[in-house]
Amino acid sequence: MFPTTRMRRLRSSKFRPLISETTLEVKDLICPVFVDETITKPMEINSMPGYFRQPLSMIADEAASISELGIPAIILFGIPEKKDETGSHAYGDNDVVQKAIRAIKNKVGEDLVVITDLCLDEYTSHGHCGLVLGTEILNDPTLPIYGKIAVSHARAGADIVAPSGMMDGMVGAIRKALDDNDFQDIPIMSYAAKYCSAFYGPFREAACSGFTFGDRSTYQMDPANTNEALREVELDIEEGADIIMVKPALPYLDIIYRIKKKFMMPTAAYHVSGEYSMIKAAASNGWLDEKKVVQESLISIKRAGADMILTYFAKDVASELKSR
Numbered sequence: 001m002f003p004t005t006r007m008r009r010l011r012s013s014k015f016r017p018l019i020s021e022t023t024l025e026v027k028d029l030i031c032p033v034f035v036d037e038t039i040t041k042p043m044e045i046n047s048m049p050g051y052f053r054q055p056l057s058m059i060a061d062e063a064a065s066i067s068e069l070g071i072p073a074i075i076l077f078g079i080p081e082k083k084d085e086t087g088s089h090a091y092g093d094n095d096v097v098q099k100a101i102r103a104i105k106n107k108v109g110e111d112l113v114v115i116t117d118l119c120l121d122e123y124t125s126h127g128h129c130g131l132v133l134g135t136e137i138l139n140d141p142t143l144p145i146y147g148k149i150a151v152s153h154a155r156a157g158a159d160i161v162a163p164s165g166m167m168d169g170m171v172g173a174i175r176k177a178l179d180d181n182d183f184q185d186i187p188i189m190s191y192a193a194k195y196c197s198a199f200y201g202p203f204r205e206a207a208c209s210g211f212t213f214g215d216r217s218t219y220q221m222d223p224a225n226t227n228e229a230l231r232e233v234e235l236d237i238e239e240g241a242d243i244i245m246v247k248p249a250l251p252y253l254d255i256i257y258r259i260k261k262k263f264m265m266p267t268a269a270y271h272v273s274g275e276y277s278m279i280k281a282a283a284s285n286g287w288l289d290e291k292k293v294v295q296e297s298l299i300s301i302k303r304a305g306a307d308m309i310l311t312y313f314a315k316d317v318a319s320e321l322k323s324r
């Protein structure tokens with residue numbers, strides 16, 4: 001009791017590092033990268049100031065610059081030249097992501113873990129994550145296509161595939177397709193608890209993946225639910241997920257916490273596009289200190305239980321941590 005006990009004794013800057021419970025390190029970061037088949041120079045994303053879509057010709061250099069900062073992994077999103085009803089340019093050996101993976105692997109080799117976002121929304125003309133019939137998003141007929149995409153990514157040299165489409169059974173279908181094609185050592189990072197979130201708004205501009213009808217609420221989760229997230233994660237683990245993801249991050253810290261506690265799996269959190277844009281907008285108005293807010297956001301995500309964070313601030317944070 002006070003005055004014997006004084007919590008402020010250890011709060012001096014001299015002791016702070018000794019007693020800090022959570023750390024943010026460069027090794028915790030995964031950097032999202034957009035590769036766009038339709039451009040020849042980097043294009044800034046309007047709603048994500050400071051973030052660029054990269055042309056195929058520069059993707060290897062971009063990956064190398066990320067790797068040089070000590071960031072251990074990237075997650076790759078492709079923007080194809082042609083979209084169609086079934087997203088057929090998601091799985092050709094000469095499609096945008098497959099070409100990008102080969103270019104990156106040629107340049108940086110094993111120094112960088114290349115994770116590929118595995119979904120259809122960037123590749124379909126309607127912008128949904130599955131096949132559609134009328135206005136219905138079809139589940140089971142979509143699964144073999146996810147399998148094909150996974151195998152094509154692995155064949156191109158991807159290290160991890162990350163399915164984000166929230167179809168039931170997707171992890172099992174992908175695991176089987178990979179195993180049947182001798183890719184049993186390629187891990188699956190599943191977007192297991194992916195909420196139907198308005199925080200993805202800027203991403204849809206970044207990846208040109210806005211949808212032409214409806215929304216994603218018949219496959220992504222209701223922000224009101226927790227138990228459902230636990231069930232989603234449990235099913236994905238049973239189907240063979242190696243890493244599970246919660247998305248978005250900051251508004252869902254309780255979900256990260258509960259999932260890490262219950263399943264003790266390697267857990268990733270996606271600090272999404274809207275979380276990036278909010279900070280950028282406030283900082284550019286001089287309302288928030290960008291560096292400090294980013295640091296605090298990411299440490300909170302780690303404190304909740306995430307082992308790794310996908311964030312558009314990865315390069316900034318890595319440079320900052322390096323310079324200290």
Ligand code: PBG
Pocket residue numbers: 117118119120121122164165199200201202203204216271272273274
């Ligand atoms: C789907 C996908 C999305 C994001 C990652 N993968 C968009 C969506 O579900 O609508 C969003 C990421 C972000 O907002 O940063 N391929």
